[in-house]
Amino acid sequence: MALSQTVYNLLFRRTSTFAITIMVGAVLFERVFDQAGNAVFEQLNRGKLWKHIKHNYESKDE
Amino acid sequence: WTAAAICISQSAKRSLYRYPPVFTLCFANMSFASLSRGKKVALSTLGVLAAGGAGLALALHQSVKASDLELHPPSYPWSHNGLLSSLDHTSIRRGYQVYKQVCSACHSMEYLAFRNLVGVSHTEAEVKALAEEIEVVDGPDEKGEMFTRPGKLSDYFPKPYPNPEAARAANNGALPPDLSYIVNARHGGEDYVFSLLTGYCEPPVGVTIREGLYYNPYFPGQAIGMAPPIYNEILEYEDGTPATMSQVAKDVCTFLRWAAEPEHDQRKRMGLKLLLGSAILLPLVYYMKRHRWTVLKSRKIAYRPPK
Numbered sequence: 455m456a457l458s459q460t461v462y463n464l465l466f467r468r469t470s471t472f473a474i475t476i477m478v479g480a481v482l483f484e485r486v487f488d489q490a491g492n493a494v495f496e497q498l499n500r501g502k503l504w505k506h507i508k509h510n511y512e513s514k515d516e
Numbered sequence: 517w518t519a520a521a522i523c524i525s526q527s528a529k530r531s532l533y534r535y536p537p538v539f540t541l542c543f544a545n546m547s548f549a550s551l552s553r554g555k556k557v558a559l560s561t562l563g564v565l566a567a568g569g570a571g572l573a574l575a576l577h578q579s580v581k582a583s584d585l586e587l588h589p590p591s592y593p594w595s596h597n598g599l600l601s602s603l604d605h606t607s608i609r610r611g612y613q614v615y616k617q618v619c620s621a622c623h624s625m626e627y628l629a630f631r632n633l634v635g636v637s638h639t640e641a642e643v644k645a646l647a648e649e650i651e652v653v654d655g656p657d658e659k660g661e662m663f664t665r666p667g668k669l670s671d672y673f674p675k676p677y678p679n680p681e682a683a684r685a686a687n688n689g690a691l692p693p694d695l696s697y698i699v700n701a702r703h704g705g706e707d708y709v710f711s712l713l714t715g716y717c718e719p720p721v722g723v724t725i726r727e728g729l730y731y732n733p734y735f736p737g738q739a740i741g742m743a744p745p746i747y748n749e750i751l752e753y754e755d756g757t758p759a760t761m762s763q764v765a766k767d768v769c770t771f772l773r774w775a776a777e778p779e780h781d782q783r784k785r786m787g788l789k790l791l792l793g794s795a796i797l798l799p800l801v802y803y804m805k806r807h808r809w810t811v812l813k814s815r816k817i818a819y820r821p822p823k
Binding site: 487488490491492494495498499502503504506507508510511512513 | 595600601602603604605606609635636637638639641642755781784785788789792793
């Protein structure tokens with residue numbers, strides 16, 4: 455309860471901070487969600503994607 | 517209808533003084549239990565007949581399909597079959613090698629450019645080297661003449677024949693189709709192409725095959741103008757994988773699947789994210805629905821008769 459009170463008072467109470475919270479939150483959420491999704495997909499398909507095999511073909515000195 | 521009406525008025529009378537009237541409609545004369553014995557038997561027979569007829573129609577429909585002359589390919593356990601399974605890029609790379617060393621002698625892939633391979637099966641440096649192996653007619657230069665130059669990343673795969681007529685002339689009149697989208701263009705997709713490549717056999721007794729055609733039970737019409745293109749050890753893979761016939765066919769089919777559907781992996785990646793997103797959104801939407809409906813569900817409608 456105390457936490458949600460602080461969050462409310464700090465972020466949601468004023469329209470300006472509320473809007474900023476939403477925008478920053480969207481960006482953060484998007485990044486976390488995207489990276490989590492990619493990680494799951496790459497885990498599911500381990501060894502099959504180009505990302506996992508390209509080290510076999512890239513020359514060392516590059 | 518009279519029975520129903522009586523039923524309503526009775527229940528209404530009974531409840532009028534205690535709670536607001538609830539109109540329970542009971543269609544007594546429409547329920548199965550109240551029918552006469554003969555009608556019950558007739559209705560049951562009708563139901564059984566209808567279900568049996570539908571079943572029979574379904575069975576007949578399927579056996580009609582099975583009587584087709586051509587052999588339908590089995591479904592193979594491709595490593596990219598799953599809802600969230602990507603293509604196997606090592607296999608795509610080998611498949612390109614097969615296409616380049618075998619199929620490209622007869623089949624074009626005119627919608628594929630060298631640059632498409634970058635980041636899929638080869639590094640940029642490798643693809644540049646591959647492209648430089650071919651000669652491309654370019655021009656005109658400042659004197660108005662065409663000239664040849666080594667290929668670039670942006671060039672499309674070279675064609676084996678300058679035009680379809682030349683292709684037909686070189687192949688007994690049969691046109692080798694462009695392979696860019698072949699697995700989407702044939703029923704059965706890569707299962708079909710795999711079966712076709714590995715399915716050549718002796719024609720059954722009594723079937724004669726014209727000169728220059730080959731018997732293949734998977735090809736519609738069974739007589740195909742393509743000579744069996746692959747066999748064991750037809751090439752040597754650069755990664756040392758034993759080049760058995762089925763390995764070669766599997767790799768080239770994976771390559772052709774990628775060629776026909778380059779967005780395949782991205783599509784499944786997005787699908788996964790859609791599922792993850794729905795897993796977050798659906799419970800919220802469900803909660804919201806329950807929340808909104810609490811008002812409707814818990815209201816009471818009272819009837820106050822005018823005084």
